[in-house]
Amino acid sequence: MTVRIAVTGAAGRMGKILIEAAVAATGAELTVAIVRPGSSLAGADAGELAGVGKQGVAIVTDLADVIDRFDALIDFTSPSATLANAELCAKHGKAMVIGTTGFTDAEKARLLGYQSQIQLCLAANFSTGVNLCFKLLETAARVMAEESDIEIYEAHHRHKVDAPSGTALRMGEVIADTTGRDLNKVAVYGREGQTGARDHDTIGFATVRGGDVVGEHTVMFLADGERVEITHKASSRLAFGNGAVRAAGWLLSQKPGLYDMQDVLSLR
Numbered sequence: 001m002t003v004r005i006a007v008t009g010a011a012g013r014m015g016k017i018l019i020e021a022a023v024a025a026t027g028a029e030l031t032v033a034i035v036r037p038g039s040s041l042a043g044a045d046a047g048e049l050a051g052v053g054k055q056g057v058a059i060v061t062d063l064a065d066v067i068d069r070f071d072a073l074i075d076f077t078s079p080s081a082t083l084a085n086a087e088l089c090a091k092h093g094k095a096m097v098i099g100t101t102g103f104t105d106a107e108k109a110r111l112l113g114y115q116s117q118i119q120l121c122l123a124a125n126f127s128t129g130v131n132l133c134f135k136l137l138e139t140a141a142r143v144m145a146e147e148s149d150i151e152i153y154e155a156h157h158r159h160k161v162d163a164p165s166g167t168a169l170r171m172g173e174v175i176a177d178t179t180g181r182d183l184n185k186v187a188v189y190g191r192e193g194q195t196g197a198r199d200h201d202t203i204g205f206a207t208v209r210g211g212d213v214v215g216e217h218t219v220m221f222l223a224d225g226e227r228v229e230i231t232h233k234a235s236s237r238l239a240f241g242n243g244a245v246r247a248a249g250w251l252l253s254q255k256p257g258l259y260d261m262q263d264v265l266s267l268r
């Protein structure tokens with residue numbers, strides 16, 4: 001079955017990549033591309049915007065106007081935009097693939113409320129490699145956590161607006177869940193001044209922002225006499241875009257509910 005895909009935030013870094021990935025994928029058809037109301041891009045061709053040639057898909061500014069033209073909305077925008085889109089998709093029974101990061105706890109709770117109405121695939125990172133790393137981290141944490149200090153490093157481009165990255169936070173959650181810790185209690189976000197000696201159970205986060213770094217994550221298990229590092233480096237946003245388009249096709253055969261990329265890749 002071919003999944004008809006709508007991409008919102010179409011002019012963004014990920015929006016253009018998602019158009020490219022949807023156009024290239026078998027079993028998927030790009031039918032809708034949406035930009036912010038008032039954008040001068042309204043009416044332009046989505047394929048031309050993304051640099052993949054004319055696709056005959058005219059860019060629109062209002063999701064409500066095109067709600068019957070797609071099966072799944074792929075949304076990599078901002079928390080407020082994603083929440084507004086989710087409300088509309090829930091009302092009309094449209095599946096959503098959500099890559100947006102930086103939700104507050106209250107925003108996340110509101111978003112998750114829609115899982116009884118529609119299929120939601122929500123992931124801080126849609127690349128295959130990072131999802132493999134989540135699995136590797138479970139094993140590493142089980143084996144290494146008792147004897148090691150755990151620190152998470154991430155680096156991204158200068159335009160990224162949230163920190164730590166959603167992926168780094170998810171890595172922290174995986175480790176905390178595996179080791180019986182509560183991330184809200186043990187996370188340390190950066191250090192400065194007289195910090196005192198390190199508390200063993202803490203999980204430290206370090207953030208770098210600059211240049212055109214697509215996305216790098218390293219989790220360090222620092223023991224006495226040895227160190228294990230699990231690293232992922234994204235060199236192209238297509239790693240995320242291809243995963244999101246794959247998730248959209250997969251969602252079509254699922255019941256309403258909450259899923260993530262671990263489900264899509266059968267890594268659960």
Ligand SMILES: NC(=O)C1=CN([C@@H]2O[C@H](COP(=O)(O)OP(=O)(O)OC[C@H]3O[C@@H](n4cnc5c(N)ncnc54)[C@H](OP(=O)(O)O)[C@@H]3O)[C@@H](O)[C@H]2O)C=CC1
Pocket residue numbers: 008009010011012013014015035036037076077078080081098099100101102123124125126127166240
């Ligand atoms: N889960 C994953 O695998 C990945 C997730 N991400 C996440 O995706 C999100 C987007 O990243 P990126 O593409 O780099 O960011 P960009 O800023 O390049 O793109 C965001 C797009 O969303 C649009 N947008 C934002 N807010 C609104 C709004 N309120 N109404 C309408 N349109 C809106 C912007 O429009 P305008 O330009 O007009 O402001 C822009 O086109 C981030 O949260 C990022 O962390 C990124 C990569 C991978």
Ligand SMILES: O=C(O)C1=N[C@H](C(=O)O)C[C@H](O)C1
Pocket residue numbers: 101124125156160164165166167168214215216
């Ligand atoms: O904003 C980005 O660019 C990315 N955001 C995601 C995150 O916050 O983890 C995923 C990826 O690393 C790129």
